[in-house]
Amino acid sequence: MTLLEFRDVHVTYTGSRGRIPAVRGVDLKVEAGKVLGIAGESGCGKSTLAMAVLRLLPKSAEVSGEILLDGEDLLQMGWGRLRAVRWTGASIVFQGAMHSLNAVQRIGRQVAEPMLVHDKTLSAAKAAKKAEGLLERVGLPATRLRSYPHELSGGQRQRVMIAMALACDPDLIIADEATTALDVMVQAQVLQLISGLVTERGVGLVMISHDLSVLSSVCDTAAVMYAGRVVEQGPAHEVFAQARHPYSAALGAAFPVIGDPAARLKPGGLAGDPPDPARLPEGCSFRPRCAVAVERCGKESPELLQIEGPRLSACFVAQEGEPVVSG
Amino acid sequence: MDKVLTARDLRVEFGLPGGRTARAVDGVDLDVAPGEIVALAGESGCGKTTLARTLLGLERATGGEVAFGGTPLGRSTKALKAFRRHVQLVLQDPSGALNPRHTVYDAVAEGLRIHGITDDEPGRVADALARAGLRPPERFFLAYPHELSGGQRQRVVIAGALVLEPSILVADEPVASLDASVRGEILSLLLRLKEDAGLGALVITHDLGLAWSIADRIAIMYLGRIVEQGPVEQVLTDPQHPYTRALVSVLPDSPVAEPIVLAGELPDASKIPGGCRFRPRCQEVASGSALAVLGQCEGEDPVLGSGAHAVACHLVHARMAA
Amino acid sequence: MTTSTPTSPRALAWARRRQSFARSWAAYRAQRTGMIGLVLLGAIVILAICTPVIIDESALSVTQATGGRMAPPSAEFPLGTDEVGRSILALTLWGSRLSLLIGLTATVVAIVIGTAVGVTSGHVGGWYGWFALRISDWFMVLPSLVVAIALLAVLGRSMGTTILVIALVSWSGTTRLVRAQTLTVQNRPYLERARALGAGHWHQMTKHILPNVLPLVLASATLLVPSAILMESSLAWLGLGDPNVVSWGSILNRASDNGAVSAHAWWYLLPPGLAILLVVLAFMMCGRALEAVFNPRLRGEPA
Numbered sequence: 001m002t003l004l005e006f007r008d009v010h011v012t013y014t015g016s017r018g019r020i021p022a023v024r025g026v027d028l029k030v031e032a033g034k035v036l037g038i039a040g041e042s043g044c045g046k047s048t049l050a051m052a053v054l055r056l057l058p059k060s061a062e063v064s065g066e067i068l069l070d071g072e073d074l075l076q077m078g079w080g081r082l083r084a085v086r087w088t089g090a091s092i093v094f095q096g097a098m099h100s101l102n103a104v105q106r107i108g109r110q111v112a113e114p115m116l117v118h119d120k121t122l123s124a125a126k127a128a129k130k131a132e133g134l135l136e137r138v139g140l141p142a143t144r145l146r147s148y149p150h151e152l153s154g155g156q157r158q159r160v161m162i163a164m165a166l167a168c169d170p171d172l173i174i175a176d177e178a179t180t181a182l183d184v185m186v187q188a189q190v191l192q193l194i195s196g197l198v199t200e201r202g203v204g205l206v207m208i209s210h211d212l213s214v215l216s217s218v219c220d221t222a223a224v225m226y227a228g229r230v231v232e233q234g235p236a237h238e239v240f241a242q243a244r245h246p247y248s249a250a251l252g253a254a255f256p257v258i259g260d261p262a263a264r265l266k267p268g269g270l271a272g273d274p275p276d277p278a279r280l281p282e283g284c285s286f287r288p289r290c291a292v293a294v295e296r297c298g299k300e301s302p303e304l305l306q307i308e309g310p311r312l313s314a315c316f317v318a319q320e321g322e323p324v325v326s327g
Numbered sequence: 328m329d330k331v332l333t334a335r336d337l338r339v340e341f342g343l344p345g346g347r348t349a350r351a352v353d354g355v356d357l358d359v360a361p362g363e364i365v366a367l368a369g370e371s372g373c374g375k376t377t378l379a380r381t382l383l384g385l386e387r388a389t390g391g392e393v394a395f396g397g398t399p400l401g402r403s404t405k406a407l408k409a410f411r412r413h414v415q416l417v418l419q420d421p422s423g424a425l426n427p428r429h430t431v432y433d434a435v436a437e438g439l440r441i442h443g444i445t446d447d448e449p450g451r452v453a454d455a456l457a458r459a460g461l462r463p464p465e466r467f468f469l470a471y472p473h474e475l476s477g478g479q480r481q482r483v484v485i486a487g488a489l490v491l492e493p494s495i496l497v498a499d500e501p502v503a504s505l506d507a508s509v510r511g512e513i514l515s516l517l518l519r520l521k522e523d524a525g526l527g528a529l530v531i532t533h534d535l536g537l538a539w540s541i542a543d544r545i546a547i548m549y550l551g552r553i554v555e556q557g558p559v560e561q562v563l564t565d566p567q568h569p570y571t572r573a574l575v576s577v578l579p580d581s582p583v584a585e586p587i588v589l590a591g592e593l594p595d596a597s598k599i600p601g602g603c604r605f606r607p608r609c610q611e612v613a614s615g616s617a618l619a620v621l622g623q624c625e626g627e628d629p630v631l632g633s634g635a636h637a638v639a640c641h642l643v644h645a646r647m648a649a
Numbered sequence: 650m651t652t653s654t655p656t657s658p659r660a661l662a663w664a665r666r667r668q669s670f671a672r673s674w675a676a677y678r679a680q681r682t683g684m685i686g687l688v689l690l691g692a693i694v695i696l697a698i699c700t701p702v703i704i705d706e707s708a709l710s711v712t713q714a715t716g717g718r719m720a721p722p723s724a725e726f727p728l729g730t731d732e733v734g735r736s737i738l739a740l741t742l743w744g745s746r747l748s749l750l751i752g753l754t755a756t757v758v759a760i761v762i763g764t765a766v767g768v769t770s771g772h773v774g775g776w777y778g779w780f781a782l783r784i785s786d787w788f789m790v791l792p793s794l795v796v797a798i799a800l801l802a803v804l805g806r807s808m809g810t811t812i813l814v815i816a817l818v819s820w821s822g823t824t825r826l827v828r829a830q831t832l833t834v835q836n837r838p839y840l841e842r843a844r845a846l847g848a849g850h851w852h853q854m855t856k857h858i859l860p861n862v863l864p865l866v867l868a869s870a871t872l873l874v875p876s877a878i879l880m881e882s883s884l885a886w887l888g889l890g891d892p893n894v895v896s897w898g899s900i901l902n903r904a905s906d907n908g909a910v911s912a913h914a915w916w917y918l919l920p921p922g923l924a925i926l927l928v929v930l931a932f933m934m935c936g937r938a939l940e941a942v943f944n945p946r947l948r949g950e951p952a
Contacts, residue, residue, distance in 0.1 A: 041507055042506055156592075183371055183533055184533065184534075184574055184577060184578070186370075186592060187577075189588055189590075210507045211507070212507075213536070216579055247508075251507055253511065254510050254511055255507070255579075256539050258578055258581065258582060259539075259564045263539060264539060264540075264559075265518065265541065266540070267511040267514035267515050267518065267540040267541055269508055269510055269512045269513075269514070269515065270509070270511065271512065273476040273478060273479075273509060274506060274508070289508075383845050385844055407847070408849075411847035412847070416845035418841065423837055423838035424839050424842045425839055425842075428860050428861065433662070437843065437846060437848075438846040438847070441843075441847050442847060487846070488846075491846070
């Protein structure tokens, strides 16, 4: 069952530098009980896309296209319906949990708050009981309900954020760099927790990260974004192991597999910097940093096309069946 | 051997409110020689940044000593200044490490001016920028940090360190705040500096993949102490210490087959457990496979043996002896 | 330092500095009140500088006075005369020189003391920082006019002591401001980098902290000048100014001493009073505008 669907979504910011396209035509689907990973670097539009789902973007952002949650277009919803959908239909876990929690309120109250807001019939005692259960589910002792955010470690705070996102039993969870600031071991704990939720409760999960290796181990499908577009899409492990777009290949190489002799003392990377969205190059927006670009890349912008089975790529070279890594 | 940066039984303690003491660095032995890259890896809070700051003389050791080329690091301003020509720092966040009101030229020339090196300043600055991969250097002289990309800023910080022609660089998470595709370029630069100029580097990181990409040796730190140390290939593909095994096991496509997700978190540096400090979280203790040495684990702090690949674990020591 | 390249780094650095100055100037120009204040201030300063050319110093001499006693404005004396027959216009114009001089000098002295104490106490900290902070707190809570009167009584009345006394009672506000900003800059990683490069306290303070503190100091100095002028006027009006020179405050002092109020001699009181008001207003306008330029949060940009 398709839970969330993006149909030709565009987001444009209007600011002092004119109109800046942040997302330029994205089509993606998330199934219930499945994990979609969105990979890309800062400024590629992945966070803008996540915020667009719950219409959390600033007023200067103009969104077009359709974002369907259970078949209902979020962009056409009235504010009353949208409030109901936030938390109960879909919820977001942001990065930087310290700033998303209220520093002067106890954890218990903050976890119970969304439940009380969305269900007027719920008593405070029942909400507290439920909050306790949620905290245990994310692996925190119930005594932590009495703590303030500063008394918790970064990993514990991130778990509290996940518990809050789960409070209203949403069907869809969006995790925006939810594990980026965490240490390897804590990240592993949180990832284990998130994957458990997906299989056991059948929620749909969108995981956004710059770390393709993390996505490959957790996600079913991965989409790689560059300059506001999806440039490659396919089964997560295949995208990581054998990229069909030079950008995904470089992104994957930035996180080497330990024990892989090909990566030993050969840090992978790309020359140059991500493009300024206000001044995108002509043709394929990745061409200035691309090692395998052909003449055509400077003139036309490649579409995201199926190349074989479930694999899609927006690269002329890959579409011709040629390798995307030089040498 | 003459330009080696060494730490011997280094200890750094901080007083905390309430009379407690945090033992951030708790008896560390470490060598960094020119021409080698040593990775210092561990979770946040394990004391790796304090260790780096102490190696640079930015933090005072409360025990043990730091030495460069066999000479212990003095505390006088003059001795520290001389030491700093040889050992330089590269910080994590290049945006914060550059004064927004200084041009690239001023930022790079700062070291020369501090040390009173006045001959051919523009030439030295240009050379350092070129070595850090900013070419042509003259084009960057008058740029302000906010006009550069993250990768370029980090190159400026590296150039600012290189201009003093140090033998050792201490880099604290040099790529953690950079975009993934830009990281490789900065790491390649460190590798090239090692190969071409014989520079030594201590790279502090929480990312074992980074160590695999550039380091020759790696030291794994847990709660203020090094628990395993050796050549990267050996430590990362055949980890011995239970903590290292757990760290490696949770990585994608890990050489350790079964993922070992440790419960709990790093304890506070003011509450270091007695005996082996890893015991309360140790998977070998939990599974009962360390029963034979459990008495030792509870009673004595394991020593990091000498040798190329050293491990501070009673169980490993017992297995090796058997 | 010499360079063979035609465009030496130093020359280019100056070009960049000019560029950043031009940017600040553009931001300043966008503020209408700031521009009004600047034009006003410019006019006053030019007038003050040119006064000796327009009116001969002999106009201030009591013995050579030509006018009648407290005569109302006339063609010969556009602003009337004082009790000995001197032109009020001449007195006010000459008085502007002293009022501005004392105001500016006292401000410079106060700012130098305040910045030095603020930067050192913030940077060095420890025992010295604590001590410096207590001293500045002490100066801050003392009633400044009372202290100034007491000091002048002890030190004697002269221009130099007036400047010193005004500076002494007004440096502590600057110290607070500078110290707060120093503490913020202090924690920036670039200071850690400078320390790792081997920089001593002097280098850190002059190369990193001061440049980041100075714009704020400049803005606050502009706001300190009018209060210094007011303080000088108050002291002179109380009869504590230098008896040998003419300032706006001393004109007002003589006016009240000689019964200008009961004689309804408004022309004796209004010109120096309005002059003080105008200068204070002009400096305030410039100061607020500078503050807004250097502290974008005050510029009221839409979020």
